[in-house]
Amino acid sequence: MAEWVNVPKGESMPEGTMIAVSARGRRLIVYRTRRGYFATDRRCTHQAADLTRGYFDEDVIECPVHQGRFNVCTGAALSAPASTPLKTYPVKVEGGVVFVEV
Amino acid sequence: MSTAHDDEELSDDPFDVWYSPAIDRTVLRGLMRRTNTHGLLTLGIWLLLCIATGAIVGIARHTLWVWPAMLLYGGVLCFAYAASHECAHGTAFKSRWLNEVVFWFTSLVFIEEPLYRRYSHAEHHTHTWFNQRDPQKPYGNPLTLSRYLSGTFGLTFYLDAMRQLIRHSRGKFTPQELGFLPPLEIRRAIINSRLMMACYAALLAAGIALQSPWPFILYFIPRFLGGCVVTLYINTQHMCMAEDLYDHRQTTRSIKCGWLERQLYWNMHHHIEHHLYPTVPFHALPKLNERIGNQLPEPLDGVVAANIDILKAISRQRTEPRFNLSRAG
Numbered sequence: 202m203a204e205w206v207n208v209p210k211g212e213s214m215p216e217g218t219m220i221a222v223s224a225r226g227r228r229l230i231v232y233r234t235r236r237g238y239f240a241t242d243r244r245c246t247h248q249a250a251d252l253t254r255g256y257f258d259e260d261v262i263e264c265p266v267h268q269g270r271f272n273v274c275t276g277a278a279l280s281a282p283a284s285t286p287l288k289t290y291p292v293k294v295e296g297g298v299v300f301v302e303v
Numbered sequence: 304m305s306t307a308h309d310d311e312e313l314s315d316d317p318f319d320v321w322y323s324p325a326i327d328r329t330v331l332r333g334l335m336r337r338t339n340t341h342g343l344l345t346l347g348i349w350l351l352l353c354i355a356t357g358a359i360v361g362i363a364r365h366t367l368w369v370w371p372a373m374l375l376y377g378g379v380l381c382f383a384y385a386a387s388h389e390c391a392h393g394t395a396f397k398s399r400w401l402n403e404v405v406f407w408f409t410s411l412v413f414i415e416e417p418l419y420r421r422y423s424h425a426e427h428h429t430h431t432w433f434n435q436r437d438p439q440k441p442y443g444n445p446l447t448l449s450r451y452l453s454g455t456f457g458l459t460f461y462l463d464a465m466r467q468l469i470r471h472s473r474g475k476f477t478p479q480e481l482g483f484l485p486p487l488e489i490r491r492a493i494i495n496s497r498l499m500m501a502c503y504a505a506l507l508a509a510g511i512a513l514q515s516p517w518p519f520i521l522y523f524i525p526r527f528l529g530g531c532v533v534t535l536y537i538n539t540q541h542m543c544m545a546e547d548l549y550d551h552r553q554t555t556r557s558i559k560c561g562w563l564e565r566q567l568y569w570n571m572h573h574h575i576e577h578h579l580y581p582t583v584p585f586h587a588l589p590k591l592n593e594r595i596g597n598q599l600p601e602p603l604d605g606v607v608a609a610n611i612d613i614l615k616a617i618s619r620q621r622t623e624p625r626f627n628l629s630r631a632g
Contacts, residue, residue, distance in 0.1 A: 206306065207305070209307060218332075220309070223308045225305070249317050250317070250318050253328075255582060256335045257332075263393070263582070265318075265581070265582045266318055266429060267425040268392065268393050268425065281422075281488050282425075301307065
């Protein structure tokens with residue numbers, strides 16, 4: 202059963218940044234883009250590298266090891282070697298507090 | 304309602320086996336920022352130098368001075384390697400299309416199919432200087448003088464590059480290559496290889512048909528003559544360093560370079576720094592060095608000093624095959 206989980210300090214994230222969080226046994230990244238907040242799994246779907254070490258610009262996160270790219274809003278794999286999409290999680294902001302559904 | 308936890312470190316990251324210096328994550332993310340300006344400026348300097356030295360070839364073409372002129376021009380031209388390398392990482396420009404256009408052009412000049420270059424290089428970063436695993440490790444310890452000389456001044460690179468291009472254009476890939484080339488990219492790599500072969504053949508045919516020396520004195524001969532200049536720099540990256548270690552300080556070498564060398568080489572003299580953080584663009588490597596340089600071995604005093612060091616190591620490896628030039632650990 203999915204649950205809305207509070208993202209600590211989520212509301213103070215500047216635009217264009219990401220934070221790594223762990224909730225209910227899952228490792229996630231919460232991003233703040235111009236279009237709002239988004240969340241994905243933290244590991245690259247290619248060889249499980251840690252995407253928080255990658256390059257995040259606008260709506261795209263790029264893997265630090267092989268440069269596979271993903272759209273953080275949809276999870277779509279944008280360029281090889283990544284071909285499997287990243288799992289995404291719903292995010293909402295209520296009363297200035299950020300929540301992710303895990 | 305539960306609360307998520309801050310989770311900065313991923314303790315079971317499969318790539319966490321590598322040595323990693325202390326650096327603030329926020330600072331590192333700031334250094335990863337890409338721009339178009341730095342790449343355009345560095346590319347522009349290279350192109351201007353190509354035009355200037357190419358003009359010297361043109362002026363000297365009816366004299367014996369054409370040979371040193373072609374060596375000079377070829378030396379500059381072959382630094383297409385450095386631009387192509389930065390584009391392979393996707394860090395040369397912020398704009399993706401600009402990165403890919405420059406990647407294609409500079410890879411064509413350097414004679415390496417871009418997709419193969421990108422993925423073999425990513426594998427090189429994944430398995431830096433591991434025997435049998437790093438596809439860009441053409442030699443190991445002990446190294447022989449003849450291998451050093453043929454690799455640096457001979458036809459080895461030129462012939463290997465052409466053979467590989469012909470093989471890939473025929474759709475033939477080794478099991479190791481198929482291990483790192485994404486299946487969806489193989490067809491594109493074959494097409495690219497054929498297009499590149501067609502470009503070289505067209506240039507050659509034009510020179511013969513029009514009885515023009517230009518394709519030869521502005522590309523084929525300088526590309527061969529000047530190859531040794533950039534190879535001397537490439538030698539400094541890993542040659543005679545330690546092997547099979549998860550520590551870039553021991554398998555990789557940084558050197559000191561002057562302003563012009565830094566422009567032509569796209570700051571790759573900070574080679575340990577580059578291997579530690581390949582997502583940091585070339586223009587931010589000096590700033591990265593300011594942050595972590597005190598945790599790394601002192602860079603050698605330039606390309607000549609590093610190659611002399613390598614030659615001394617080759618001599619020593621005749622009696623001590625396991626000797627290497629690692630200076631940290």
